[in-house]
Amino acid sequence: MKPNLKIIVALTFLACYSNATSLTALADVKQAAIQVSKSWNEVSQPDAAEPGTVLIGGFPDRQWWQKFQDPHLDTYIHAALQNNPTLNASLQTVAQSRALTAQAFSKELPSVTLSPSAYRIALPDNVKGALPLETPLRLYNLPLQAAYELDLWGKNLDIIRSSRRQAESAELQSHAVLNTVVGDVASAYFNLLRMDALIESQQKNLGLLQRVATLKASQHQAGLLSLDAVLLAQRDAAESEMNLASFRQQQAVFAHQLSILTGSPPASAAQLPRATLEALSLPLETEVGSPGELLTRRPDVLAQEKMLESSRIDVRVARKAFLPSVNLGAMVGAGALGFRNLWDWGNVFNMQSLALSQPIFQGGKLKAELNYRKAKQKEALETYRQVILMAMKDVEDSLSTLKTGYDGLNSSNQxxxxxxxxxRLTDSRFQQGLVPKLDVLQAESEQMRYRQSAIRSKADTAIATISLYKALGGGY
Incomplete structure (x- = not known):
């Protein structure tokens, strides 16, 4: 099936399913999907790639971070999968929703209750003489009660179905949380590598600028250079030193962020083992699929779809609340005056009941509940549509950023x-005595500035790749 046809099929299914999407809104969604498809095709055939990159096809698998070929990144992500509080909390939400599903299923089964009781009855004096019984009276009961609601209209079954959809939605939401946590860990790690490389480069550049300022000060003392040139050189060195301090502060922030994401106390950058940005392998995305497939793989989209199904079922349950309910009951047990008499076969009793309950007037409660459920269904529908549009926007933005990132990386490398x-040419001329050492230092400082630009471009491209993986659902 062609990509555009997949989009149309997916959007047509959405329109039929919701039964409430306007033609204008549907056209907007379709137009957005077409735009995403165009961008997808643009990125599927990039103009140039950095040497040494790895070409992969198809959607990312669940361990997409291994495409970067960095064992330290693997270690941090596996630590986050085990220790991240946000992820662990989402798993507990899944457990809660499953427990609620089991609770809802209990309504389809009869309830059995054993209710033993004992009473001590002190009678008034004018009654004691009229009864041939010893007082006070001691009454013992041992009833076993069973109750069952006949689900004639399927209301309880619908409640179970709604609860199951909510449990499925919670599980999909946990996948979305996992996708976010993994992406955040990878982004923090790559930002840490960025700051490492920038700090190393900035330290070298600071040393060069300080030497330039010293040489210009010597030339000024010899009467060969004006004071303005010396002050400018000293200003550049001071600015470089300030930038170095800023880089170190950002390095500490990303180190703390990576520690928290992996469930550890904030650690200094020196305590976090890692590779270098230069050794990082960038995977180049090709043939990532069509936007129509996005509707069937993004966990947040699928989770909201389950919530939409649940809200639709809840409306049906609210309507069935207006219908009568039928309850069956049975009781068997023994009752006697005196504990020893409780076990006599003649004191055994039994009772059966059939009760019909029809709501007549409840102050508008049932009508209000139905209106509430209808409003919740419409809200879920609009949220579902918004999630779809945002998912397509995420992919659109990620593809655009990734393409721009690779273009910028190639330009920076050139x-x-x-x-x-x-x-090299300036250094060769210096070796021949044609230019002073100051020209070589200034050329080295300029090279460091372009090296920092290349560092930023590579880190930006790596993070843009992560954003694309997250936008595609991260293999979930």
């Missing part, structure tokens, strides 16, 4: 190569 060639 500029860095040209700058390195210029540096």
């Amino acid at each position: 500029q860095l190569v040209l700058t390195e060639n210029s540096l």
Whole structure:
């Protein structure tokens, strides 16, 4: 099936399923899907790629982070899967929803209750003489009661179905949380690698600028350079030192963030083992699929779809509340005056009951409940449509950012190569005595600036790749 046809089929299914989506809104969703498909096709055939990247096809699998070929990243993500509080809390939500489903299922089964009781009755004096009984009276009962509601209209069955949809939605939401946590861990890790590389580069650049400022100060003392040039060089060195302090502060922030995401107390950057940004392998996405498939793989989209189904069933349950209910009851047991007489066969009793209950007037409670459920269904429908549109927007943004990232990375690498060639040429002229050492230092400082630009571009591209994985559902 062609991608555009998949989109149309998916959107047609959505329209038929909801039975409440306007033609205008449906056209907007279709237009958004078509735009995403265009961007998808643009990224599926990139113009250029960084040497050494890995080409992969299809949607990301559940362990998409292994495409970066970084064992430290694998370690941090597996730690987060075990220890992340947000993820563990979502798993408890799943357990709660399953327990509520089991609770709802109990309504389809009869209830059996054993209710032993004992009474001590002190009679007034004018009654004691009229009764040939010893007083006070001691009455013992041992009844076994059974009750069952006949689900003639399928109301209890619908409650079970609604609860199951909510449990399925909670499980899908936990997958969405997992996808977010894994993406956040990878982003924090790559940002930490970015700051490592920037700090290393900035330290070298600071040393170069300080040497440049020293040489210019010497030239000024010799009367070869104006004071303005010296002050500018000193200003550049001071600015570089300030940037280095800022980089170290950001490095600490990302280190703390990575520690928290993996369920550990905030740690300093030195305590977190990691690779280098230079050694990082960037996977280049190709043939990632069609937007129509996005509707069947994003966990947040599927979770909201389950909630929409649950709300539809809840409306049906609210309507059936207006119908009569039929309850069956049975009781068997023994009752006697005196505990020893309780076990006599002649004191055994039994009772059966059939009760019909029809709501007549409840102050508008049932009508209000029905209106509430209808409003909740409409809210779930609009939320479902919004989640679909946001999912397509996420993919649209991620594809655009990824394509721009690779373009910027290629451009930065080309500029860095040209700058390195210029540096080699300047150094060669210095070796021949044609230019002063100051020109070499300034060329090295310029090279460091372009190297930092390449560092930022590679880190941005890696994070954009993570965003695309998350937008595609992360293999879930």
